[in-house]
Every structure is written in C-alpha cells, then in structure tokens.
Amino acid sequence: MTGAAVWSLGAGLEGKGVIVTGAAGGIGRSAAEAFAAVGARVMAVDLDRAAVEAVVSGLDGRGHVAIAQDLGELAGHAGLVDEARRLLGSTYALVNLATVLRRKDTLAEISEADWDAQHHVNLKSAFFLCRAASEAMIAQGQGGRIITFSSQGWWTGGFNGSVVYAATKGGIVSMTRGLARTLGPQRITVNCISPGFVNTPLLTRGLPPGTLDALKAQIPLGHIAEPREVVGAVLFLASDHAAYITGATINVSGGFLMY
DSSP: OOHHHHTSTTTTOTTOEEEEESTTSHHHHHHHHHHHHTTOEEEEEESOHHHHHHHHHTOSSSOOEEEEOOTTOGGGHHHHHHHHHHHHSOOOEEEEOOOOOOOOSSGGGOOHHHHHHHHIIIIIHHHHHHHHHHHHHHHHTSOEEEEEEOOTHHHHOOSSSOHHHHHHHHHHHHHHHHHHHHHGGGTEEEEEEEEOOBSSHHHHTTOOTTHHHHHHTTOTTOSOBOTHHHHHHHHHHHSGGGTTOOSOEEEESTTSSOO
C-alpha cells in the first residue's frame, strides 16, 4: 500500500458498505456524501422517502441505496442490516444519526409521551440498531465501525427546553462505552460524535429570537457549524486511521465545550 493511500482521509473505506441513518438531515446528508466521495457504498436511511432518494441521487459513485424506514420499529432492524449486506456487499460501518427533539418551554409542559418518544428513538432504538449491526459485523468476521451521535447536551444538560433530549444523549455516551468494551474483542470499534451547535433544523426550529446569536457568542471559533464541519470526524472514526480508538466521545463544538 502506498503512502498516499495510507494517509487518504477515507483509508480502508473504499468499497465498504456503510449505513447512514437520519440521512436526509443536514449532518446525515453530508456524511452520506463524504462516504460516497471516498469510495464507500452507502445505504441512506430516513423516514422521508423522497428526501432520502434525493440524497442518494446526488452521491458520487455507484451502488448506493435509499431506504425509507421508521427506526422506531425495532423489529425492522435486523432486516435493514441484512438488506445492507445483500445490496452493499457488507455492513462495515453504521453511522446512526436518527434522532428526535421535542422542545418544551417549562418542565411542567413535558408529557410522558414527550419523554417516551425521545427515549424510544434516541436511545432505545439506537441500542437495538447498533446490536443488529454488530451481529452482522461479527458474522462477517472482518471487524467494523459503529459511530453514534450525542450532542453538547450530554455535558451541559441542554438549552431551551431540551432537558429530555439531553438525557437521551447522556445515555448514548454511556451506551457507546459499554458497546465498545463488549465488541472490542471482535475488532469492532464504537465511538461517539458530540457536536456543538450545528446549522440544521434540529437546532434552529422553535428557538426564541436572539438565541442563536447568544449561543454563537459563546463559541471561541465564532460561528455556528455547518454540517460539513462535523463530518471529517465521522470519516476519521470510520477509517483505518482510527483503528485503535474505541469508546471515545469526540467533541466537535468549536470550543464551546473543552474536555
């Protein structure tokens, strides 16, 4: 292998099958585009069929697949992973971005349904999808990569009515560490990305006037991130360069958090 190949950003990903959930969202779309650009074969998964098909139609290369699926239906996870193995040739990496945020101005407004919806998709579904993917990776016998997504809220407790969402993201960090310990002997790394404030509808929807400016003022790099500024960390963790990193939570917050 040449030095140029070793030090390419997507080293080890060419021809590999990658599942990206939440692929019609800002970070998910950017992640799908980045994996396709380095030669991976992408299964893009989202609830919105038209949106996820539009994502796949714009990807570089061939062999990509658009799947419209509700990941809250846990019984469908094994079939999704099996489909990825069949259509992509392998399931080497899972990048799980599917998430739900229900903002409520006061604690009194948070209903049991709000709690259950966010925990079901953000944490429960994430665990069972990661488990299904890991089972396929173990069966293939070639190791693999699982990348979960938290947020700055796991550390700060969240802002602007997102306390329940933040609780789920704290769970994701702990879950990631547990999966990393369990799956390490099978050469499956499990790591977490913790974005700060990213310019997506998940951040901006429902925010009071002036909130974004106030948040931006707290970021040493001086701006709200665009999705593409998060995706470099995703590719790195999926690549050969991160083969000895597992159980990590990578802070991508422009300095808003420092740890």
